[in-house]
Amino acid sequence: MTPLVFALPENETIAASLASRIGADRGAAEIRRFPDGESYVRLDTPVAGHEVALVCTLDRPDVKLLPLLFLARLCKDLGAARVGLVAPYLAYMRQDRRFRPGEAITSTYFAEMLSRSVDWMVTIDPHLHRRSSLKEIYPIPARALSAAPLVSRWIRERIREPLLIGPDAESAQWVAAVAAGAGAPYVVLEKERHGDRDVSVSVPQIDRWRHHTPVLVDDIISTGRTMTETARHLLAAGMTAPICVAIHAVFAEKAYTEMLAAGIAEVVTCNTIPHETNRIDVAELLAPAIREIVA
Amino acid sequence: MTPLVFALPENETIAASLASRIGADRGAAEIRRFPDGESYVRLDTPVAGHEVALVCTLDRPDVKLLPLLFLARLCKDLGAARVGLVAPYLAYMRQDRRFRPGEAITSTYFAEMLSRSVDWMVTIDPHLHRRSSLKEIYPIPARALSAAPLVSRWIRERIREPLLIGPDAESAQWVAAVAAGAGAPYVVLEKERHGDRDVSVSVPQIDRWRHHTPVLVDDIISTGRTMTETARHLLAAGMTAPICVAIHAVFAEKAYTEMLAAGIAEVVTCNTIPHETNRIDVAELLAPAIREIVA
Numbered sequence: 001m002t003p004l005v006f007a008l009p010e011n012e013t014i015a016a017s018l019a020s021r022i023g024a025d026r027g028a029a030e031i032r033r034f035p036d037g038e039s040y041v042r043l044d045t046p047v048a049g050h051e052v053a054l055v056c057t058l059d060r061p062d063v064k065l066l067p068l069l070f071l072a073r074l075c076k077d078l079g080a081a082r083v084g085l086v087a088p089y090l091a092y093m094r095q096d097r098r099f100r101p102g103e104a105i106t107s108t109y110f111a112e113m114l115s116r117s118v119d120w121m122v123t124i125d126p127h128l129h130r131r132s133s134l135k136e137i138y139p140i141p142a143r144a145l146s147a148a149p150l151v152s153r154w155i156r157e158r159i160r161e162p163l164l165i166g167p168d169a170e171s172a173q174w175v176a177a178v179a180a181g182a183g184a185p186y187v188v189l190e191k192e193r194h195g196d197r198d199v200s201v202s203v204p205q206i207d208r209w210r211h212h213t214p215v216l217v218d219d220i221i222s223t224g225r226t227m228t229e230t231a232r233h234l235l236a237a238g239m240t241a242p243i244c245v246a247i248h249a250v251f252a253e254k255a256y257t258e259m260l261a262a263g264i265a266e267v268v269t270c271n272t273i274p275h276e277t278n279r280i281d282v283a284e285l286l287a288p289a290i291r292e293i294v295a
Numbered sequence: 296m297t298p299l300v301f302a303l304p305e306n307e308t309i310a311a312s313l314a315s316r317i318g319a320d321r322g323a324a325e326i327r328r329f330p331d332g333e334s335y336v337r338l339d340t341p342v343a344g345h346e347v348a349l350v351c352t353l354d355r356p357d358v359k360l361l362p363l364l365f366l367a368r369l370c371k372d373l374g375a376a377r378v379g380l381v382a383p384y385l386a387y388m389r390q391d392r393r394f395r396p397g398e399a400i401t402s403t404y405f406a407e408m409l410s411r412s413v414d415w416m417v418t419i420d421p422h423l424h425r426r427s428s429l430k431e432i433y434p435i436p437a438r439a440l441s442a443a444p445l446v447s448r449w450i451r452e453r454i455r456e457p458l459l460i461g462p463d464a465e466s467a468q469w470v471a472a473v474a475a476g477a478g479a480p481y482v483v484l485e486k487e488r489h490g491d492r493d494v495s496v497s498v499p500q501i502d503r504w505r506h507h508t509p510v511l512v513d514d515i516i517s518t519g520r521t522m523t524e525t526a527r528h529l530l531a532a533g534m535t536a537p538i539c540v541a542i543h544a545v546f547a548e549k550a551y552t553e554m555l556a557a558g559i560a561e562v563v564t565c566n567t568i569p570h571e572t573n574r575i576d577v578a579e580l581l582a583p584a585i586r587e588i589v590a
Contacts, residue, residue, distance in 0.1 A: 024434045035547035037355035040387055041399035060332035062361045069408065074399040091333055104336035104369040113364065116411070222331045252330035 001050050001081075003294035008056035008068055010274055014088065014283055015055040021287035024294065027052070031067050048079030053086050054118070059250050059273045061091035065113070072117040084120040086118045086290060088272035088282060089248045093127035096137070111137040115216040122289050124272050124282055125174075125219050125247050141293075145285050147247045147270050148174065152181025153278050154268065155215060155245065163212035165189065165234075165242070167226040175217050185209070189230060206237050214242035221246045221269070224255030228262040241265035249275035296345050298375075298589035303351035303363055305569055309383065309578055310350040311387075316582035319589065322347070326362050336365045346589040348381050349413070354568045355543050356386035360408070367412040379415040381585060383567035383577055384473030384543045388422035391432070406432040417584050419567050419577055420542050421513050424570070436588075440580050442542045442565050443459040443469065447476025449563065449575050450510060450540065459506035460484065460529075462521040470512050480504070484525060500533050509537035516541045516564070536560035544570035573579035 002029040007015035019026050028044035037114035052075045056068045068085075075083045092110035095103065101216065121142040126134060132141040153163050155178070166175030172188045179186035187209070214234050216227050227244050234242050241263050249269035256277070259267055271278035299322040302310035314321050323339035347370045351363045363380070370378045387405035390398065407464045417436040421429060429437040450457050450473070459481035461470030474481035482504070503589065508530050511522050522539050529537050535559050544564035551572070554562055566573035 033357075037357060037547070038389070039357055039401070040390070041401065042395065043397040046524075062328075062332060062334055063358045066357045066360055066405075070399045070401055070404055073404045073407075074397075077400070078397070094333070095335070100337065102338040102369075102373070104365045105372070106336065106365055107336070109363075109365055109368045112368075250331050252332070278513050 003051040003053065004045060004047060004080075005053045005055060005086075006045075006071065006075075008054065008064065008071065011055045011057060013274065014057075014271055014286075015086075017281065017283035018053075018086065018286055018290060019175075021283055022291040022295070024053070029071060031071065039067045039070060041067055043074060043078060046078070047075050049081055052080040052083045053294060054083065055088075057089045057273050058087045058091040059089050059105065059248070061110075063112055069113070069117045082119040082294075083117075084122070084290075084293060085114065085118040086286060087121060087123045088270075088286070089250070090121075090123040090126045096131055106195065108137050111139075114138075115140045120293055121202060122286065122293070124270070124285065127219065143289055145282075145289055146177075147272070147280070147282055147285060148177045149181055150270065150280050150282065150285060151217065151245055151247065152178050155182040155184065155217075159213050159215055160211045162215045163209045164189065165214055165216045165230065167216060167218050167266045169231055171218055174219055178217055184215075185212075204233065206239060210239060212240075214239050216242050216244045216264075218244075218246045218277055220248040220250055221255060221259075221267070222250045223252045224259045227264065228259055231259070231262050231264045235263050243268065245269070247272055248271045249277055298346040298348065299340060299375075300350060300381075301340075301366065301370075303349065303359065303366065304477055306350040306352060308569065309352075309566055309581075310381075312576065312578035313348075313350065313381065313581055313585060316336060316578055317586040317590065321427045323470055324366060326366065327373075331473065333361045334365060336369055338366075338373060341373070341444060342370050344376055347375040348585055348589060349378065350381045350383075352384045352568050353382045353386040354384050354543070364408070364412045370431055377414040377589075379417070379585075379588060380409065380413040381581060382418045383565075383581070384545070385416075385418040385421045387414075389570060391426055392521060403432050406434075409433075410435045413535045415588055417581060417588070419565070419580065422514065432552070438584055441472075442567070442575070442577055442580060443472045444476050445565065445575050445577065445580060446512065446540055446542065447473050450477040450512075454508050454538065456507045457510045458482065458504040460509055460511045460525065462511060462513050462525055466513050473512055479510075480507075501529065501534060505534060507535075509534050511537050511539045511559075513539075513541045515543040515545055516550060516554075516562070517545045518547045519554045522559065523554055526554070526557050526559045530558050538563065540564070542567055543570055544568045546570060 003024040005019040006027040030042040092106045096107040162184045164179040166188040245268045247270045267277045268279045269277045270280040297320040300314040300319045301322040325337040391402040445548045457479045459474040461483040540563045542565045562572045563574045564572045565575040
């Protein structure tokens with residue numbers, strides 16, 4: 001039977017691209033909210049006996065989770081062979097231990113919840129800085145793909161004499177990989193975090209790179225403060241307006257407008273989270289991994 | 296050990312009242328959202344060995360569920376003896392079968408999710424019109440209390456010559472019970488629903504009750520359209536501006552301001568959902584039921 005790909009709201013574009021790449025059919029579902037805030041979920045396409053992939057990126061996860069779990073449960077209820085989740089962006093990857101006593105280890109709890117509802121999961125560059133693999137927290141088959149090669153290619157093809165800049169030590173390994181793929185030099189900055197929103201950055205010896213195009217790269221843009229601070233330092237030091245390239249366009253609050261206001265020349269992201277800055281299509285990365293599972 | 300009562304955000308008032316009535320301690324927890332929309336949950340009060348009651352009313356449930364499930368899971372993780380849920384308003388009680396093919400039976404799915412996370416539940420007047428008991432959908436011990444006696448008492452003590460008016464056939468049984476407790480006459484209207492928001496109402500023979508104070512009673516005020524339409528009919532027929540009394544103040548969208556604009560004299564609700572119309576305190580109803588479980 002042909003595999004079926006269903007899009008949760010706002011995931012239609014990537015779901016369509018993915019379905020056509022793997023030769024699956026698009027499934028139709030009605031997913032909406034009642035005036036009182038409850039969700040309504042209905043399948044229009046029969047799923048009995050089919051392999052099902054639900055496409056739902058998980059930024060702003062709290063409000064998205066229940067419709068997703070309802071849809072997964074409904075597919076099982078109506079006889080789907082297996083139900084998997086394609087989450088181009090995976091939430092709750094930060095809190096993977098108790099930094100303070102009494103804290104909820106939300107990355108584990110969230111993984112438990114998803115794993116009770118779906119049979120497999122595929123995601124892109126989850127924030128695995130203290131874990132080496134999704135297997136440590138996800139009991140179901142869970143595969144993490146890397147968008148670094150796509151980011152490298154975009155930089156290589158579009159930017160003249162790029163200098164890749166990693167915003168903090170955490171990003172070092174990832175920036176090194178992107179730089180290697182792009183055949184470009186890179187530096188890693190030091191970041192100090194003072195709270196959820198406040199970040200200060202120091203930029204070591206930038207004189208050496210004055211004739212390069214600075215390309216700030218990171219896995220996620222959330223508040224954008226790190227990118228904004230770094231851009232201000234680079235501009236103050238007389239460098240060209242930097243380009244920011246990231247995988248996940250989370251853009252909390254006014255992050256995007258603040259980044260542009262700070263003098264960043266361009267922001268470029270992968271389409272793991274729909275946003276006007278999406279320039280790099282991850283469907284070609286997802287397709288072979290999903291095909292391998294459902295074909 | 297003393298039982299512990301934790302309030303999810305916006306449930307502090309009723310949790311405090313409940314804790315003091317049953318001789319439990321208030322537990323402290325930090326529950327907040329990161330700028331990217333993820334939730335942070337931390338217990339300040341040790342729970343090991345304690346009976347724990349989490350107070351979380353479930354209007355607008357989608358955004359509330361994840362912090363609640365995280366907190367329940369955390370209490371278990373940190374050794375609570377049992378974790379229960381006090382949900383003065385319980386969500387997802389409408390979709391208890393497939394009205395159309397392919398629909399998610401969300402009342403069952405939601406019950407499954409909650410039941411995996413908590414050991415018991417207490418709620419008030421769930422919308423059980425096609426089910427006779429919560430036991431049919433909740434595998435954990437789940438108790439439904441009735442606020443009808445509190446509503447009856449409020450009407451008996453505050454309204455002179457009330458005529459209770461039930462907005463539709465579904466409400467008949469409940470209105471009859473409230474009327475009996477209030478020692479007042481009642482009529483039940485006929486309602487026609489054309490969509491999520493559109494409702495028309497016909498009022499049979501109101502001349503007989505022209506000297507009474509019309510009191511519209513219902514279990515939930517959601518869009519408020521039923522109450523608004525009914526009030527317009529009563530006013531057009533020359534009756535006094537009606538008072539609306541309900542248990543659950545869901546008030547979807549602009550329901551409350553529209554009700555007042557339609558000429559309703561006063562809206563009175565129980566405090567199962569915090570709202571400025573709350574006049575009837577359900578803590579005295581909840582306390583004995585919770586004490587029985589945790590004491």
